[in-house]
Amino acid sequence: MRMDSIVERIQPVDRAWIERAQAHIDSLTKPVASLGLLETLAARLCAIQETLMPRPEPRRVVIFAADHGVATENVSAYPAAVTAQMVANFVRGGAAINALAYAAGADVWVYDVGVAERCSPAEGCTTFVSRRAGAGTRNIASGPAMTKPQLDLAIAAGIEAGTRAADAGVKVLACGDMGIANTTAASAVTAALTGVSARCVTGRGTGVDDARLERKIEVVQAALRANADAREPLDVLRCLGGFEIAAIVGAYLAAASRRLAIVGDGFIATAAALIAVQLCPAVRDYWFAGHRSPEPGHAVQLAWLNATPILDLQMRLGEATGAALAMPLLTAAAAMSTRMATFAGAGVSRQV
């Protein structure tokens, strides 16, 4: 389905359902509001699924991988070859997200949406999908990351992934990223969309030193100058983003259109959330901030989205690792709403 049709189908969550869920939660045997943020999560999950007994599973993690032309600017602590090496690692099940998704009871799908070196996983691997929009983006420091047809291909890959998840009955979706140098692209996207300076939204990524951080800030500034015409969200995405960021935008839109709960991840995935919410504000109703990353730009994104993250564990890995860790909290929120007794039912006295 095309993006425009998807966006048209996204319905805001009904406020009346939030209130109904909160009234139900207030009737349960615990002091009012004593479960804090867990109650907020539960109420929204109820409203998304329009039930007081929400289901937090099945759940799925989809990782989108792509390379970035800007990696040639020496902005990352890792060589660009790592993108393809990590895709192989995802497919074999050896990466952090494989371990954390396993712990969270989520399956893992891997989409190659534009890794420079073509990935060839073992035959019969049904959770690897090749939907390449190119062999990596062009260098954003000197012009647009991708063409319009490439943008459409990358978004379509994400829409496909989100739609397949919904078709498979998935209730909670997380999207992750892999792409060496993609914090540089996410910084540029975030600066362009929020108006916050490159310096304030550029951080150490997977761990660059002071000198390379300065270099990275200069590269983001150059990218913003080279693509100064980009103002609309889709133009910002095309000129400054990456194939994996575009794919996550598509997956978020498709998931929201099918009323899936979406668990956000770190800096890259939240850049995609910014774009998706600008394209369709109702997406925000389906999106939960999974965790707070130490990347300075992530705080800017979360503030823009008015989001309180579930976790704050100083994680800065991407791959949807923060989202996977947050998934059990949604399970707990659903269990609270579904399984607890009411004051009346349990014969417990209320507040005096």
Added chain:
Amino acid sequence: MRMDSIVERIQPVDRAWIERAQAHIDSLTKPVASLGLLETLAARLCAIQETLMPRPEPRRVVIFAADHGVATENVSAYPAAVTAQMVANFVRGGAAINALAYAAGADVWVYDVGVAERCSPAEGCTTFVSRRAGAGTRNIASGPAMTKPQLDLAIAAGIEAGTRAADAGVKVLACGDMGIANTTAASAVTAALTGVSARCVTGRGTGVDDARLERKIEVVQAALRANADAREPLDVLRCLGGFEIAAIVGAYLAAASRRLAIVGDGFIATAAALIAVQLCPAVRDYWFAGHRSPEPGHAVQLAWLNATPILDLQMRLGEATGAALAMPLLTAAAAMSTRMATFAGAGVSRQV
């Protein structure tokens, strides 16, 4: 087994094991330290179990319930009868901790260590245990909460619970509390042990208003005056604590002596942690701060214990609800250490 023998058996965690675990974690396919606090949890779990493949289950929640004489001072938002009503609710499986323990894959045991109204659960309920040290404590505002024999009984109940968990193969234990007015006792214990003023460690508990908070502070001050002789941890526990707090101390000691990982909870359980760690500093090696409660005294306790909580969800319920929510994070930490590939094994390039 008696407390003294238990304390003698508690061994500090071997620092060499922490280092071995961290070196293993650094060899896994992710940037060094990029999983933040999760790596710290994993390293400690490895060191506790002395393996690089730690097991985060089976896990158990034990709730200790007791009444408090100080409830007659009008310090709680709930009537004292709620303690017994909630015990019945725990046994029937309708409380918040039942829902959250279910979500976390933990079983739930309930110990009556001194509820005013005797609890009589349905016949055949094997996870309810009656080990009453009395029918509630005496009012701490006018003298000691309990006698020395009562203290011994309550601690012994906790030792039994911790020992039974270890005997059943439990790897991760959480202890919860139920007792109307027990934040007043925990405030008094915390003030006495840390030297921080009653005003700074007394909060709203399950939700008292401004006037009752002032009253509660005065009651804590009166309790400290009435028991000014209590200085040693066991004296503080006997004079200002509660049967459930004493039982949690016993359970923590027994769990540490059997090398179980302990997940801490909120203000009441952490008051017990303070006492257990003063009795035997090595207990701290086995104790993880599950969450941060909004109770002001909890921040004082966590600072004293030099602990970084796993979660901060503005929860203030007790019952081990914060601990149960944190348990899946230990599962994830164990999965990271156990299931991830190494850079060498996966053929992934390291940092340049």
